[in-house]
Amino acid sequence: MQWRDTYSLGIREIDEQHRALIGNFTTIEEAIRQGENWSTVYFHVADLKESARFHFTCEEALMRLFGYPDIRLHTAEHAHFFKVLSEIELHSINRSIEKERVKFLRVWMTKHIAGSDRELARHILAGAPVVKA
Numbered sequence: 284m285q286w287r288d289t290y291s292l293g294i295r296e297i298d299e300q301h302r303a304l305i306g307n308f309t310t311i312e313e314a315i316r317q318g319e320n321w322s323t324v325y326f327h328v329a330d331l332k333e334s335a336r337f338h339f340t341c342e343e344a345l346m347r348l349f350g351y352p353d354i355r356l357h358t359a360e361h362a363h364f365f366k367v368l369s370e371i372e373l374h375s376i377n378r379s380i381e382k383e384r385v386k387f388l389r390v391w392m393t394k395h396i397a398g399s400d401r402e403l404a405r406h407i408l409a410g411a412p413v414v415k416a
């Protein structure tokens with residue numbers, strides 16, 4: 284999976300986090316393709332989990348800050364990604380990477396960034412006010 288300019292949402296911090304996530308994910312795909320041993324894959328997955336957790340926390344904070352109306356759905360999508368990633372982590376210990384789960388993550392990233400994240404960026408860039416006390 285490669286970064287494409289069409290993934291850019293126009294908010295530098297989010298774009299940089301997305302670039303890093305895609306980079307992390309590509310490392311996992313490469314490790315699997317090259318038949319690296321399970322521990323290599325496991326540690327790459329742990330890296331992706333850490334960066335995904337940080338990224339999702341940032342986006343969810345932005346949603347609360349800017350009163351994003353679709354916060355529940357968007358947060359549920361994040362939770363689903365994280366669940367599948369955790370399953371891959373578990374399976375990598377059992378040395379049985381399931382290609383379907385990896386493919387799910389690739390499709391998820393493309394669709395989520397181009398869809399749900401783009402909607403969130405639009406909301407913020409359109410000048411949504413900060414939710415006040």
Ligand SMILES: [Fe+2]
Pocket residue numbers: 342357361395399400
């Ligand atoms: Fe998101």
Ligand SMILES: [Fe+2]
Pocket residue numbers: 301338342396400
């Ligand atoms: Fe995102």
